[in-house]
Amino acid sequence: MINKSLKELAQALGTKQISSVELSTLFLDRIERLNPEINAFVTVDREKSLKMAADADARIAAGTAGALTGIPIAQKDIFCAEGWRTTCGSKMLANFIAPYDATVIRKMHHEAGLVSLGKTNMDEFAMGSSNETSYFGAVKNPWDRERVPGGSSGGSAAAIAARLAPAATGTDTGGSIRQPAGLCNLTGLKPTYGVVSRYGMIAYASSLDQGGPMGASAEDCALLLNTMVGFDERDSTSLDRPVEDYTRGLEQPLAGLRIGLPKEFFGEGCDAGVMAAVQGAIKEYEKLGATMVEISLPNSHLSVPAYYVIAPAEASSNLSRFDGVRYGYRAPEYGNLDDMYMKSRAQGFGGEVKRRILIGAYVLSHGYYDAYYLQAQRIRRLIANDFVAAFQSCDVILGPTSPTTAFKIGEKSADPVQMYLSDIYTIAVNLAGLPGMSLPCGFAGGLPVGMQLIGNYFDETRLLNVAHRYQQATDWHQRRPDGIA
Numbered sequence: 001m002i003n004k005s006l007k008e009l010a011q012a013l014g015t016k017q018i019s020s021v022e023l024s025t026l027f028l029d030r031i032e033r034l035n036p037e038i039n040a041f042v043t044v045d046r047e048k049s050l051k052m053a054a055d056a057d058a059r060i061a062a063g064t065a066g067a068l069t070g071i072p073i074a075q076k077d078i079f080c081a082e083g084w085r086t087t088c089g090s091k092m093l094a095n096f097i098a099p100y101d102a103t104v105i106r107k108m109h110h111e112a113g114l115v116s117l118g119k120t121n122m123d124e125f126a127m128g129s130s131n132e133t134s135y136f137g138a139v140k141n142p143w144d145r146e147r148v149p150g151g152s153s154g155g156s157a158a159a160i161a162a163r164l165a166p167a168a169t170g171t172d173t174g175g176s177i178r179q180p181a182g183l184c185n186l187t188g189l190k191p192t193y194g195v196v197s198r199y200g201m202i203a204y205a206s207s208l209d210q211g212g213p214m215g216a217s218a219e220d221c222a223l224l225l226n227t228m229v230g231f232d233e234r235d236s237t238s239l240d241r242p243v244e245d246y247t248r249g250l251e252q253p254l255a256g257l258r259i260g261l262p263k264e265f266f267g268e269g270c271d272a273g274v275m276a277a278v279q280g281a282i283k284e285y286e287k288l289g290a291t292m293v294e295i296s297l298p299n300s301h302l303s304v305p306a307y308y309v310i311a312p313a314e315a316s317s318n319l320s321r322f323d324g325v326r327y328g329y330r331a332p333e334y335g336n337l338d339d340m341y342m343k344s345r346a347q348g349f350g351g352e353v354k355r356r357i358l359i360g361a362y363v364l365s366h367g368y369y370d371a372y373y374l375q376a377q378r379i380r381r382l383i384a385n386d387f388v389a390a391f392q393s394c395d396v397i398l399g400p401t402s403p404t405t406a407f408k409i410g411e412k413s414a415d416p417v418q419m420y421l422s423d424i425y426t427i428a429v430n431l432a433g434l435p436g437m438s439l440p441c442g443f444a445g446g447l448p449v450g451m452q453l454i455g456n457y458f459d460e461t462r463l464l465n466v467a468h469r470y471q472q473a474t475d476w477h478q479r480r481p482d483g484i485a
């Protein structure tokens with residue numbers, strides 16, 4: 001059961017081969033046994049999960065089940081879930097019990113009938129690429145426990161890779177679904193900005209944040225995405241579009257597909273082993289009938305610098321709400337109100353979060369706003385225009401997800417710029433608001449390599465199709481780490 005796809009699990013539940021309570025218990029037992037070592041979950045609540053599973057079993061018995069009713073899933077701890085502790089990886093929210101459901105959670109629990117197994121570890125406020133900034137400690141990559149799983153959705157990635165959950169939610173502001181998926185041999189999708197509601201998803205950089213699915217395959221991601229999308233009047237950037245069934249295009253043949261290869265993604269800066277695996281994927285796509293087109297994204301080298309102005313600027317504003325008054329951590333001892341604010345924030349936030357608040361406040365300040373923030377916004381437009389031009393000559397864009405495989409815990413934590421460069425291929429997608437995916441395409445030095453597929457706006461169906469056909473022709477995504485049984 002633990003290695004089955006979501007479709008197979010749905011079949012097993014539908015034919016009463018197993019109940020949701022039994023299936024959920026199986027995963028909860030694995031979490032109890034393996035999580036102390038992996039640290040993928042920060043909160044597990046067996047009673048709540050089993051109650052949801054019993055409700056799902058009742059729906060299955062009554063014949064009112066949806067496609068995924070009764071299937072267990074892990075939730076990134078950035079999504080508020082009513083009655084569940086929701087920490088966002090921070091001491092600031094270490095004791096925060098969410099009083100309401102994020103829209104994504106509401107849809108998954110109440111409409112789809114999925115069963116949450118718990119909340120997964122993450123970089124503090126989703127700021128990081130290694131899960132090392134979490135207040136709850138580093139997460140270990142199940143492929144090599146001395147290495148990071150990536151971040152910020154590192155707990156979700158490690159949970160699926162160790163088969164503590166069949167699938168999970170993630171969020172992606174600059175690569176946080178795609179990069180951990182790549183480093184843990186998973187498939188993950190960041191949808192077009194505005195497709196998945198951000199209501200109840202704790203805000204990092206609101207113009208970039210987007211929730212999405214993580215799983216073992218494109219098909220699993222398509223099924224999960226179906227439960228997450230839809231217009232939400234409670235998110236002002238939610239898009240009012242007809243809801244699609246993302247599984248409907250999976251089987252389309254790829255003959256005639258034009259795949260763009262950005263020359264900037266195939267130059268120096270990428271490890272040779274990663275490049276070799278990506279080149280292997282290109283060959284496979286040619287066999288499947290696709291043609292390769294060389295394209296250029298001339299401003300892509302500016303994506304990391306522009307992002308590290310825009311994201312901290314938005315973060316400094318979003319995180320101002322954590323003042324120790326309304327909710328969150330409050331310093332135990334203080335003199336006056338100002339002192340209470342200062343001590344609560346000084347004690348409640350970790351180092352990386354403080355760095356970003358400082359940078360953000362600086363680039364927004366009088367005298368620097370034009371030089372930094374406004375300039376970064378102009379670059380953002382140029383980067384988006386590069387993609388508009390590129391999609392004139394191709395249907396999807398392919399390249400590496402990350403320049404390296406999973407690095408050692410501690411290897412980059414002392415050098416923020418090195419850490420920021422792990423997102424060099426993923427960030428432009430968020431700046432442009434486009435959909436992007438990562439999927440397994442081989443191994444280098446025994447560690448998984450992810451390739452990235454970037455689609456035009458609202459082209460999730462095509463991205464999933466392009467990924468699914470590749471996964472029918474290859475078995476990289478079916479490989480599992482040793483020693484997790």
Ligand code: GLN
Nearest residue numbers: 126127128173174175176
């Ligand atoms: N690693 C990037 C950052 O630290 C992206 C994180 C994310 O997508 N949430 O901001």
